[in-house]
Amino acid sequence: AQTVTQSQPEMSVQEAETVTLSCTYDTSESDYYLFWYKQPPSRQMILVIRQEAYKQQNATENRFSVNFQKAAKSFSLKISDSQLGDAAMYFCAYRSYGNQFYFGTGTSLTVIP
C-alpha cells in the first residue's frame, strides 16, 4: 500500500503571512493524483487543491498553491496571506486509478491574529 507522510503535526502562522505544509509519499506508480484536504473545527472535510502527477505545472487555487516534486515524491502546500479562516487540520492524500485513497496523519494549522 502507498504511504503518505506528514511530518509536521502542528504548525502556526501569523495572519497575512505565508506558511508551507509538507507531505511526502511513497509509490512505485507513475500515474496518480495528489490532494490537500482541509478540515475546519466544524469537522466537514473539503478539498483545497488537486495535482495530477503527469502535469509538471504546480496547481494553484487562489491563495493556495503546491510545490510538486515528482522525483522527490514531495507535495507541499503553500498558503499565502494566511487568514483566520485557514485554521484547520490539513490532510494530504494520494490516489491512483482505482478506488482507494491514502491519507497522511494531518497537520494542525493555527493562525495567530
Place this chain on the structure above:
Amino acid sequence: DVKVTQSSRYLVKRTGEKVFLECVQDMDHENMFWYRQDPGLGLRLIYFSYDVKMKEKGDIPEGYSVSREKKERFSLILESASTNQTSMYLCASTLGPSGSNEQFFGPGTRLTVL
C-alpha cells in the same frame, strides 16, 4: 453541490450494543467509503464500496461490517461495540475509479462507547 449526510453527529452507546451508522449521498456516486479518524493517526479506511452490494475491506475492517443495498446509502455496522471503537467516523463518496475524482465527505459521527 454534492451532499453527503450522516445520520448522527454524536452517538453514545454501551459496550456490546449493535451500532448502525448511516451515510447517504445525493449525487449518484459509485464509490463510498467509511473511515475512522483518531488523533495522530489520520484517516484510516475501514471499508469501501464501488457498487451496490459490493464491498472491499480497507486497512482496519476488524469489528466492523458494511451494507450497501442502494447506491446512495452506505451503512457501517459495529456488531458488538467496544470501547476501543470510540472515535470519529467519516463517510465519503466519489464519482468513480478515475484517480482525479475527489472525495466528498460527510460531517462525521462522533461515537462514544461506554
